Amino acid sequence: MNVEQKEPARGGAIETREIVAGFDTREVLHGISMQIQPGQVTALIGPSGCGKSTFLRCLNRMHELVPSAFIRGSVQLDGQEVYDPELDPVFLRRRVGMVFQKPNPFPSMSIRDNVLAGLTLTNRLKASEADLLVERALNQAALWDEVKDRLKSPGMSLSGGQQQRLCIARSLAVDPDVLLMDEPCSALDPIATARVEDLIQSLAGDYTIIIVTHNMQQAARVSSRTAFLLSGELVEFAETNTIFTSPRDQRTEDYITGKFG
Amino acid sequence: MKKNHEIWYERGFLLLCGFSVLLPLAILFYFVAQVVMDGFGRLSLQFLLGFPSRFAEQAGVLPGLVGSFYLLLITGLIALPIGVGAAVYLEEYGKRSRLATLIEVNISNLAGVPSVIYGLLGLAVFVRALGMGRSILAGGCTLAFLVLPIVVISTREALRTVPQGFREASAALGATKWQTIRGVVLPEAMPGILTGAILALSRALGETAPLVVVGALTYVTFLPNSLNSPFTALPLQIYNWVSRPQAAFAANAAAGIVVLLILMLAMNMIAVILRGRMQNRR
Ligand SMILES: Nc1ncnc2c1ncn2[C@@H]1O[C@H](COP(=O)(O)OP(=O)(O)OP(=O)(O)O)[C@@H](O)[C@H]1O
Ligand SMILES: [Mg+2]
Secondary structure (H helix, E strand, O other): OOOOOOOOOOOOOEEEEEEEEEEOOEEEEEEEEEEEOOOOEEEEEOOOOOOHHHHHHHHOOOHHHOOOEEEEEEEEEOOEEOOOOOOOHHHHHHHEEEEOOOOOOOOOOEHHHHHHHHHHHOOOOOHHHHHHHHHHHHHHOOOHHHHOOOOOOEHHHOOHHHHHHHHHHHHHHOOOOEEEEEOOOOOOOHHHHHHHHHHHHHHEOOEEEEEEOOOHHHHHHHOOEEEEEEOOEEEEEEEHHHHHHOOOOHHHHHHHOOOOO | OOOHHHHHHHHHHHHHHHHHHHHHHHHHHHHHHHHHHHHHHHOOHHHHHOOOOOOHHHOOOHHHHHHHHHHHHHHHHHHHHHHHHHHHHHHHHOOOOHHHHHHHHHHHHHHOOOHHHHHHHHHHHHHHHOOOOOOHHHHHHHHHHHHHHHHHHHHHHHHHOOOHHHHHHHHHOOOOHHHHHHHHHHHHHHHHHHHHHHHHHHHHHHOOHHHHHHOOOOOOOOOOOOOOOOOOOHHHHHHHHHOOOOHHHHHHHHHHHHHHHHHHHHHHHHHHHHHHHHHHHO
């Protein structure tokens, strides 16, 4: 693995075609087709229960971990079919990282071990690279200066916002191309939120980021494109500017102006 | 405002609850105090390090102590890996399979089987069928089966307390199911698993009946020197002394009980501390 520097041109293009997904007999997504450019931040907005998390979890095949889940359609990552039966989802998830709503550092691990978790769990850590990797990932997550003197203390000893940045560092340490973020700031206070937003912007370009958010200002601040989902349908997907200033669809306008949702 | 009779109901109920807590505690306290008073005089280094004797004043508890120690060692080495493994299978893999449901029902039933029955099982399987004879190995195996359900049940409970979010976080990092279990779930559940293990072992420490059935001796003047060695255990030694008519032996029995109680108390303390640590982390 190249620890020094990321080359700017990298993968991470995602194309979904007619994703239909749900649980048991209940269809949640009714055919979502989307093209996501590499290195861009894409925001996913829509009212609660419309299927944003489900869609996100289809992209790294976490959806199928729910026993009752089903999915049809196609997802391609850099032209490669994600749902190819030959492809082990384990390898996919190393390329498509995920940050969850609630910060969830592993309680039994130190800050340092949390950063390295993705590699130690999968027996891929080279001891000689560990220190550099920790520093790089924490730096990328804008956390290094705050924790460099206490890497050995438990991950849970950090504040909520720091924990979330630690989780981002943990995802970055496995060197993914794509980062999926499911409401990463909803458990954080405004200051911590601002820091994570800055972080997302600094990661754009190097990573393809798809972020679910309920916060319109946040979507406007961090993303270059925004998708509006409603009841499992993709209503509108366009430049963030366009969505927020002159949406084509009446339902999009109603939603962003707060008429429902 | 509450009506008068409701208040009285409430007070009466509280009184009843308090009484039902205090009564058993008081009886227990009386018993422990009695035993300590009877046995304290006999407690000495010579008692701990001595062998049984026809003379009560010279008798010691060492073969029982050492026997119990080895028994626990054997029991732990057998019951813990099997029990934890079974629990991991049931909780993490076999959730909805028919086999798992079958095993599950049976494990709950097994936990309620009287310990003498385990003794009979040990006699039939380990002593006779597997030809272990009346050895400390057969005793340890029997106790291992006795506590196996406890280990399985407490481990499953510990596994269930690990939030689903950690399994998801690990999966999202590209870990396989087994890597997640080994690297995240088991470490998170470890304090709970250890607590259960200690409680299981302290149960094994106190068991007498199955060891009698398996053929443990009650008067042993040597220490076990191999897995095939005949043996005794602390509770059996106590039982032996209690059944003697002379009053001096009754004092020995009381002293032996004090030793047993201290050991059990220590083990349970460790379990409580572990549990406390686990809760602090959350
Ligand atoms: N594990 C599950 N089993 C069954 N149904 C589920 C499960 N998870 C989600 N659902 C259902 O799927 C639908 C979409 O849920 P999803 O979590 O994708 O919505 P969301 O847009 O992320 O909502 P929110 O903004 O509240 O997070 C909901 O109606 C929900 O009830
Ligand atoms: Mg959601």
